[in-house]
Amino acid sequence: MANTFDSQETQFVSEEDSVLADTLRLSVSKHKIDDHFTLVWANKYYYQFIGYPKEEYEARFHNRPDLYFEDNPEDFAVIVEHVMEALEKNTGGYECIAGLNAKGGKHKWVKFASTFLDEYVDGYQLSYTTMVDVTDLIEAQQQLDEQKRALQKANEELERLAFVDPVTEGYNQTRFDITARRVIDSAEPGTYALVSLDLKKFKLLNEIQGKESGDRVLRYVYEHLGDHLDGEECVARISADAFNLLMREGNKDDMLARIDNMVQDINRFNIDAERPYYLSFTVGVYPIVDTDLSLTIMRDRANVARNSGKEAPNTRHFTCTFYSDVDRRNLLTEQDMENRMHGALERGEFVAYFQPKQRLSDGAIGGAEALVRWIDPVRGLVPPDDFVPFFERNGFIINVDLCVFEQVCKLLKSWLDQGKEPVPISVNMSRAHLREHDFLAPYEEIRERYGVPAALIEFELTETLVFGDPETFMGVIDSMHARGYRCSLDDFGSGYSSLNVLKDVDIDTMKLDRAFFSAGDATGQREWDVVESVVALAKKLDLDTVAEGVEVSGQAVRLRGMDCDMLQGYVFSRPVPVAEFEKMLFGE
Numbered sequence: 001m002a003n004t005f006d007s008q009e010t011q012f013v014s015e016e017d018s019v020l021a022d023t024l025r026l027s028v029s030k031h032k033i034d035d036h037f038t039l040v041w042a043n044k045y046y047y048q049f050i051g052y053p054k055e056e057y058e059a060r061f062h063n064r065p066d067l068y069f070e071d072n073p074e075d076f077a078v079i080v081e082h083v084m085e086a087l088e089k090n091t092g093g094y095e096c097i098a099g100l101n102a103k104g105g106k107h108k109w110v111k112f113a114s115t116f117l118d119e120y121v122d123g124y125q126l127s128y129t130t131m132v133d134v135t136d137l138i139e140a141q142q143q144l145d146e147q148k149r150a151l152q153k154a155n156e157e158l159e160r161l162a163f164v165d166p167v168t169e170g171y172n173q174t175r176f177d178i179t180a181r182r183v184i185d186s187a188e189p190g191t192y193a194l195v196s197l198d199l200k201k202f203k204l205l206n207e208i209q210g211k212e213s214g215d216r217v218l219r220y221v222y223e224h225l226g227d228h229l230d231g232e233e234c235v236a237r238i239s240a241d242a243f244n245l246l247m248r249e250g251n252k253d254d255m256l257a258r259i260d261n262m263v264q265d266i267n268r269f270n271i272d273a274e275r276p277y278y279l280s281f282t283v284g285v286y287p288i289v290d291t292d293l294s295l296t297i298m299r300d301r302a303n304v305a306r307n308s309g310k311e312a313p314n315t316r317h318f319t320c321t322f323y324s325d326v327d328r329r330n331l332l333t334e335q336d337m338e339n340r341m342h343g344a345l346e347r348g349e350f351v352a353y354f355q356p357k358q359r360l361s362d363g364a365i366g367g368a369e370a371l372v373r374w375i376d377p378v379r380g381l382v383p384p385d386d387f388v389p390f391f392e393r394n395g396f397i398i399n400v401d402l403c404v405f406e407q408v409c410k411l412l413k414s415w416l417d418q419g420k421e422p423v424p425i426s427v428n429m430s431r432a433h434l435r436e437h438d439f440l441a442p443y444e445e446i447r448e449r450y451g452v453p454a455a456l457i458e459f460e461l462t463e464t465l466v467f468g469d470p471e472t473f474m475g476v477i478d479s480m481h482a483r484g485y486r487c488s489l490d491d492f493g494s495g496y497s498s499l500n501v502l503k504d505v506d507i508d509t510m511k512l513d514r515a516f517f518s519a520g521d522a523t524g525q526r527e528w529d530v531v532e533s534v535v536a537l538a539k540k541l542d543l544d545t546v547a548e549g550v551e552v553s554g555q556a557v558r559l560r561g562m563d564c565d566m567l568q569g570y571v572f573s574r575p576v577p578v579a580e581f582e583k584m585l586f587g588e
Contacts, residue, residue, distance in 0.1 A: 025045055026043075026045060026132070027045045027048075027130060027131040027132075028042065028043045028045070028046065028128070028129070029041065029042035029043070029046045029128075029129050029131075030042070030117075030126050030127065030129070031065070031127050031129060032121055032122065032125075033083065033124055033126070033127055034124045035066070036064040036065065036066045036067075037064075037083075037127075038063055038064055038124075039065065040063075040121055040126065046131070049133070050100070050102050050103065051102040051103030051104060051106070052103050065079075072099055072101055074099075075099040075100065076098075078096055078098040079098055079112060082094040082096040082112075083114075083127075086114075087116075092115065092116050093114050094112075094113075094114050095111065095112065095113045095114070096111075097109060097110065097111050097134060098110060108133055109133070109134050109135045109139070110132065110133060110134065111132045111134045112129060112130075112131060113129065113130045113132070114127045114128065114129040114130075115127065115128045116128075162175075165222075165236065165237045167215050167219060168218060168219050168237050169219070170222050170223075170236065171234060171236035171237075172236055173238045173239070175236065176234060176238070176246075177295045179234050179246075180194070180234060180246045181295060184246075184288060184291050185291065189289050189290065189291050190287065190289050191248060191249060192233075192247065193246075193247050193249040193255065193285050193286060193287045193288060194245075194246060194288060194299060194301075194302045195244065195246075195247055195284070195285050195286075195302060196244060196283065196284040196299065196302035196303050196305070196306045197225070197242070197244070197282075198242050198281060198282045198283075198306060199217075199241035199242075199279060199280075199281055200279075200280040200281060200282060202214065202217075202240070202241035203241075217279070218237060221243070221279070224262065224265050224266045225262055225266075227265070228261060228262045228265065229245070230248075231248070232246075233245070233246055233247050233248060234246050244299060244302070249288070255285060255320075255322075256320055259283055259318065259320055260316055260318070263316065263317050263318045264316070264317075266279055267279055267317055278317050279317065280317045280318060281317065281319075282306050282309060283306060283309075283321070284302045284305030284307070284308075284309065284320075284321055284322075284323065285302060285320065285321070285322045285323065286298055286299075286302040286305060286323040287322070287323070300331070301323045302323060304323060304327045304330065305323040308321050308327060333386075334390050338394065340376075341387075341391070341396050344374065345399055345400070345403060349375050349376060349377070350372055350373075350374055350375075350400050350404070351372070351373050351407070351577070352370045352371070352372060352408060352578065353370070353371050353372075353373050353575040353576060353577055353578075353581075354369070354370055354371070354425070354575060354576060354577075354581040355368060355371060355568055355573060355575040355576070356568070356572060356573045356581065356585070357546055357566040357568045358556075358566060358568070358573075359566050360556070360560040360564055360566060360567060361560075361565075365423060365584060366423060366424075366566050367423045367424045367425065367426065368423060368425055368426070368581060369425070369427075369428075369460065369568060370407070370408050370425055370426065370428075371384065371404075371575045372388070372400055372403075388400075392430055395432055397430040398430065398432050398433055401429060401430055401433065402442055402443070402446065404428075405427050405446055405457075407578075408425045408427055408457065409446055409449075409452045410450060411425070412425065412450070412452045413450040413451065413452055420586060422456055424455075424456050424457065424458055424486065425456065425457060426457075426488060427458070427460065428460050428490075429459050429461060434472060439476075439479075440479055440480065440483060454485045455484055455485075455486065457485055458485065458487065458488050458508070458509065459480055459485055459486070459487050459488070460488045460490040460511070461473070461476065461487060461488070461490060462490045473505060474504060474505055477505055477506055477507065478506070486508040486509065487506075487507050487508050487509070488507060488508060488509035488510070488511055488544075489505065489507045489509070489510055489511060490548075491511065491513045491548075492512055492513055502537070502541060507543065508543065509544040509545070510534070510538045510544070510545050510546070511545075511547075511548050512531065512534060512535075512545065512564075513548065514549020514569075515549075516530070516531050516547070516549075517548075517549050517550050517555055517569070520551060520552045520555070521552050521554050521555075523555065528558060531547075531559075531562065535559075535562045535563065535564050536562075539563065544565045544566070545564045545566070546567065546568055547564055547566070547567045547569070548567075548568050549568075549569050550568070550570075550572075551569050551570045552571055553571055556571055556572075
């Protein structure tokens with residue numbers, strides 16, 4: 001075959017084509033269109049292209065490209081596929097790009113361009129083929145494709161971070177807000193409601209079972225909530241254990257029925273359980289009657305409704321409250337307070353009033369509790385119940401507590417400077433302070449500035465704080481004692497584990513909850529037996545006792561007979577301004 005190539009070269013390629021191929025240094029070859037695509041002629045650049053001299057190529061591969069491509073048959077299959085398609089469609093030739101392994105293992109990407117000739121050898125039609133090295137182009141394209149894939153992957157990751165909740169793998173707040181906004185804007189007012197749903201006591205579940213288990217619960221809740229949504233309704237985990245749902249609004253009964261079905265479905269895992277554990281929820285619903293409101297305001301209104309119903313009876317593992325005009329007015333009031341609170345603090349509108357504690361042994365004043373009052377120049381005296389709970393929620397109570405504490409230190413300092421005998425003053429400390437590790441630092445700075453002995457100040461801590469975090473509570477008392485302060489346990493008897501508390505916490509004073517005395521003269525013997533037992537127990541534990549909320553003289557007489565140390569209530573004095581308190585204390 002080799003001799004035939006040499007002798008018949010002019011037969012296979014024209015002189016003009018040969019000159020052009022030499023000028024372009026272009027690989028040119030002719031092949032039978034048989035099972036092997038047998039090579040019948042090639043110019044010198046063909047052999048240079050593949051890296052094999054002509055004699056070695058003929059000896060090793062016998063002019064059979066199918067043998068040459070044995071190491072990379074997938075590339076040969078590409079060429080075969082294009083040849084067969086060209087023959088089938090009678091296109092007269094083909095073009096394709098395929099890989100080729102040159103001598104030494106160097107891989108090239110090659111563009112094959114072939115024309116079918118009206119020439120035959122041994123009964124097989126010939127094809128005229130050129131090969132062009134396009135490795136640089138293909139690799140550049142591959143690199144570009146890889147960069148595109150990397151960019152696409154990065155964009156997908158950014159989109160996931162921006163729109164996917166990492167715990168539930170579903171909607172996060174951003175995606176929910178975008179989706180809900182679109183749906184609300186395209187619907188008539190009153191078509192949808194925004195629902196705020198919160199999983200009760202989830203923090204406890206996390207602490208007992210661990211975060212991984214807690215995350216599984218959140219995913220489970222998310223999936224089951226979604227199972228009950230249709231059309232353009234949607235759900236998202238907004239934060240921690242809080243979810244938002246956009247639901248088509250029916251009447252209240254219909255909404256309650258749907259929410260009830262969701263909760264019962266979520267708790268269906270308890271069927272046949274030996275020790276069932278029910279997931280309970282608080283739910284707030286804002287019917288979207290004003291579609292121009294922002295999602296933030298709608299969410300706030302649903303949250304207000306949810307928070308207002310937290311203490312409602314829970315017979316079906318959830319409470320549900322609908323946003324009302326009362327909630328709207330409360331929101332406006334709270335917004336007004338938030339707008340005014342910083343200025344009020346700077347202007348000295350938060351004033352300490354003092355409610356004396358009467359020593360039952362001799363009737364004298366044995367101390368007092370400092371209570372905050374807001375003296376608004378326009379609205380007058382604002383009752384603490386109107387602003388303290390709100391300040392507890394927004395954290396401003398920290399500023400108010402420190403303001404009252406400074407007034408107490410200033411008052412004690414003035415008594416000491418005047419040579420008067422001071423009485424201990426108790427101050428309330430919100431649990432919000434305990435979020436800081438060194439929560440006493442700002443108190444100490446104020447006390448040291450006025451040079452007041454710490455022993456003259458008593459911090460009142462509520463019993464509910466003990467139940468929430470007893471270990472923290474014990475650490476708090478230890479820190480206070482280490483700096484010389486006294487501590488009292490306020491509202492003793494308001495919880496269900498009061499006696500258990502006494503064995504764990506090193507308090508100085510026990511304040512009996514006003515609930516013991518709320519019936520006045522109608523207080524029954526059973527209540528008095530409990531009070532007497534508690535006072536006797538306090539004596540054994542070397543604790544001072546203060547009875548709160550005492551309003552009738554008969555109660556005072558009985559408490560004196562039980563050897564209770566002090567009472568604090570309207571039977572002796574209401575909370576009074578500092579001038580009136582000093583007059584009562586010093587008789588001036």
